[in-house]
Amino acid sequence: MIGCRKATRTRAAAATIMSLLIAPVHAQIGQNGGAYRGPPVVERPKIDEKAYKAALDRIPDPNKKYDPWGVARPTESAKGAK
Template identity: 50%
Template sequence: MPASAQMGGKRGGGGGEAPKGDDKPKVDEKAYKAAIERIPEPKEKYDPWGVVAPAPAAPVAKKK
C-alpha cells in the first residue's frame, strides 16, 4: 500500500468535518483594558543592545 500524507488530499477519504471559524474565545474588552492598565510603567527605557555594547561614556570637557 502506498504511503500518503496526513492532510487527506484529493484521493483519501479522511478529512472529516471542516473546521468552524467561530471556535475562537470571545475577548472581554473591559477586562482586557483593565489588565493593560495594571501593568506598571518602566522606570527607565529598555535598551535591547545594553548587554551587547556598553553605554557610551559621557564626553569629558577639556581644560585650557
C-alpha cells in the same frame, strides 16, 4: 517458449512493484476516501475587551527606557575607564 517465460516474469515483476507502490498510498488515503476536511474547528471563548484593557492599565510604566542592545555593548562607566 523462452520469450513467453521472460514476458511472464516481467509482467509479474511489474505487478509486484506496482502493488508495493500502491499500498502506502492506499494507507495514507485512509477511511474517508482521501477527502481533506481541513483542521478541526476549536470553539474559543470570546475575548472580554474591558478586562483586557483593565489588565493593560494595571501594568506599571517603566522607570528607564528599554535598551535591547544593553548587554551587547559596554555601559557608560566602562567606556570612561578606558
